[in-house]
Structure formats: structure tokens, C-alpha cells
Amino acid sequence: METTMFKGSITALITPMNQDGSLDLPSMGRFIDWQIQQGTSALVPVGTTGESPTLSHDEHAQVVEFTIKTANGRVPVLAGAGSNSTAEAIKMALHAQSAGAAAVLVVTPYYNKPTQEGVYRHFMAVADAISIPVIVYNIPGRSVIDVSVETMARLAKHPNIIGVKDATANLLRPLQTQQTVDKPFNQLSGEDGTAVAFLASGGDGCISVTSNIAPAQCAEIQAAWSDGRVMEAMEKHNRLFPVHDALFCESNPVPVKFAASVLGLMGETCRLPLAPLSDASRARVKDAMSAAGLLD
Numbered sequence: 061m062e063t064t065m066f067k068g069s070i071t072a073l074i075t076p077m078n079q080d081g082s083l084d085l086p087s088m089g090r091f092i093d094w095q096i097q098q099g100t101s102a103l104v105p106v107g108t109t110g111e112s113p114t115l116s117h118d119e120h121a122q123v124v125e126f127t128i129k130t131a132n133g134r135v136p137v138l139a140g141a142g143s144n145s146t147a148e149a150i151k152m153a154l155h156a157q158s159a160g161a162a163a164v165l166v167v168t169p170y171y172n173k174p175t176q177e178g179v180y181r182h183f184m185a186v187a188d189a190i191s192i193p194v195i196v197y198n199i200p201g202r203s204v205i206d207v208s209v210e211t212m213a214r215l216a217k218h219p220n221i222i223g224v225k226d227a228t229a230n231l232l233r234p235l236q237t238q239q240t241v242d243k244p245f246n247q248l249s250g251e252d253g254t255a256v257a258f259l260a261s262g263g264d265g266c267i268s269v270t271s272n273i274a275p276a277q278c279a280e281i282q283a284a285w286s287d288g289r290v291m292e293a294m295e296k297h298n299r300l301f302p303v304h305d306a307l308f309c310e311s312n313p314v315p316v317k318f319a320a321s322v323l324g325l326m327g328e329t330c331r332l333p334l335a336p337l338s339d340a341s342r343a344r345v346k347d348a349m350s351a352a353g354l355l356d
Contacts, residue, residue: 065163065193065222065246066138067264068101068286069278071271072109074313075123076326083119085126087326092130094325099279100271103127104165106140108202109269109313114331121155128160138267142167142197146182150189163193165225165267170203176211187220194220199227199250209233213240225250225267226258234261252278252304256297259285269312270304273319274354299352306348309341319345323354 073095076087095103105127106112106120115123124139131137139156141164143149153164166186168179187194196215200206206228207215215221223246226233231254234247248267249258255266255278271278277300284293307315314330318337321328322345328336337345349355 066102066136066195066248068282069099069271069275070102070104070138070248070265070267071095071100071275071278072104072107072267072269073127074272074317074320074326075106075110075115077111077329077331079327079329081329081331083122084326085122088123088126089130091320091325092127095271095275096131096134098275099283100135100275101265101279101282102136102138102162103131104138104140104267107142107165107197107267108167108199109272109316110140111313111331111334112140112142114334120152121159124156124161125159136162138163138165138195140165140167141186144169144172146185149182149186153186153190153192153194157190157192161192163195163222164190165195165197167197167199168203168205168207170205173204176208179205179207180211180214183215183221184218187215187218190220192220193222194218195223195225195246195248196221197225197227197250199225201227209236209240212237213242216241216243216245222246223248223264226263227251229254231257231261234258234263238262252307253301255281256285256293259293269307269316270300272313272316273307273323273325273349274300274303274352277352277354302348303352303354306341306345309344310337315341315345318342319349319354322346322349 141152227250
């Protein structure tokens with residue numbers, strides 16, 4: 061590809077649920093419309109923020125199909141298709157392709173701790189099985205495994221592997237990747253706190269948790285940077301930074317779902333083993349939202 065595919069503020073969608081834990085698709089439809097209206101440039105359903113670990117395979121497919129249908133071509137959908145089973149990841153990726161996803165986001169295999177060679181073969185197998193692009197999701201804080209720069213460079217030689225969601229919070233990494241990958245490679249921050257710094261290191265955008273509740277603000281930060289309004293981007297980012305911090309005061313997506321409920325976007329229900337947000341954390345999230353002007 062001559063240019064990178066995904067740019068700007070991309071929302072890692074939360075999955076609305078009723079109080080009994082069932083999917084709340086009416087709320088999700090309204091939420092997706094709002095995201096697009098507020099300037100979100102692409103949508104990522106059924107990632108970690110979308111509670112993919114506790115969705116059944118049928119629910120996973122349902123959410124992907126619903127997101128693509130609701131977006132209706134207004135923004136691209138980057139569908140989560142990750143698993144620590146390569147065969148399962150391929151099955152999810154094939155479904156996303158058949159449903160009309162623009163690309164798939166495939167997380168590093170978690171828990172079974174493959175070697176770098178195993179990681180390489182995992183992503184290559186998924187990329188070989190489909191014709192739509194693959195974004196590698198590197199999040200060692202959850203998966204334990206880090207995709208090394210050398211492995212990323214090997215993966216980038218596959219024409220379908222077009223980029224990375226980098227949640228390492230290592231700002232050397234995008235620079236190192238640029239030096240070793242010999243094609244345009246879509247580098248997206250997976251850490252809201254590094255969104256602007258990642259752009260300064262050569263990144264293209266951010267797959268964001270915060271944009272679930274502040275989509276316009278996150279989009280404005282990305283647009284300001286893209287337009288060369290660097291100080292404005294930094295000022296907006298600094299104002300939102302306490303929200304980034306507060307949304308990870310407990311396990312994601314519990315705090316952001318609570319924040320969404322405060323804004324009347326959906327209920328705060330998460331599935332076990334994610335417990336409801338503590339009272340202290342509720343106060344912290346609301347204080348951060350208020351300071352950032354999200355409750356005005």
C-alpha cells in the first residue's frame with residue numbers, strides 16, 4: 061500500500077450490555093451513530109475493550125456484523141479477530157472478511173507464551189488465510205509476549221500485514237519499526253496517554269479507549285496534529301490526560317463503561333470476572349471527566 065490505511069482517532073468500542081449481561085444492540089446502534097457523528101475515523105469492535113474474552117463465538121460474530129451494518133460504509137471497521145488458538149483466529153478473521161470488515165485486528169497469542177517464531181507463524185497463518193489487511197496488536201501487558209522489532213519486520217514482508225496497534229507505551233518502538241520495515245506501515249498507538257507522543261514518533265493515530273466517552277475531543281487532537289497545530293494538539297491532550305489515567309484505575313473496560321453510563325450512553329454492566337467499579341474509582345472517574353469538561 062502506498063499510504064497507511066487507518067489514521068486519526070479510532071475507537072476500541074465497548075460492548076453495551078443489559079443488566080443480565082445480554083447484548084444491548086439498540087444502545088450499540090445509537091452509540092455507533094454517535095461515534096461517527098463526533099468524528100471517529102474507524103471502529104474496532106470485539107477487542108479487549110469490547111469484552112471479547114467473555115463473548116461467545118456467536119456473540120462475537122453478531123457484534124462484528126452489527127457494527128459493519130450500522131456503520132454502513134461511513135467509516136471502516138477494523139474487526140477484532142484475535143485468539144491464542146491460531147485456528148480460532150483464522151476462523152474469526154474469515155468471518156470478519158465475509159461480513160465486510162475493512163481489516164482485522166489480531167492480538168498476540170496470550171497465555172500459551174509462544175516463541176518469536178511461533179508468533180511469526182501465527183500471524184502469517186492468519187494473513188495467508190484472508191485477503192483483507194491484518195493489523196498486529198502488540199500488548200505485552202496482557203498477552204505477556206512482546207512482538208520484537210525483528211519479528212515485526214519479518215511480518216511486514218507479508219503484503220496483507222499492513223500495520224501494528226502498539227500498546228507497549230515504548231516510544232522508541234515506532235521509530236525502531238520505521239527503521240526496520242521497508243514499506244509504508246500503519247503504526248497506531250494503543251495507549252491513550254501516548255497518543256500525541258506516538259504521533260511525534262511517526263505514528264498515524266490512536267486506537268483509543270477514551271474516545272468511547274470523548275470522541276470529539278480525541279478526534280480534535282488527531283486533527284490538530286495532522287494540520288500542524290502542534291501546540292493545540294498538546295494542550296488538548298494534556299486537558300484529557302487525567303481521563304486517560306482514570307479510565308485505567310481498574311481493569312478496562314470497567315471504568316470506561318461506568319463513564320459511558322454517567323453520560324447516559326449505555327448501562328455500566330460488565331460480565332464476570334470483571335467486577336463493578338469501586339466507589340473510590342467511581343469518584344475518581346467522575347472527577348476526571350468533570351475536570352476535562354465532559355460533564356458540562
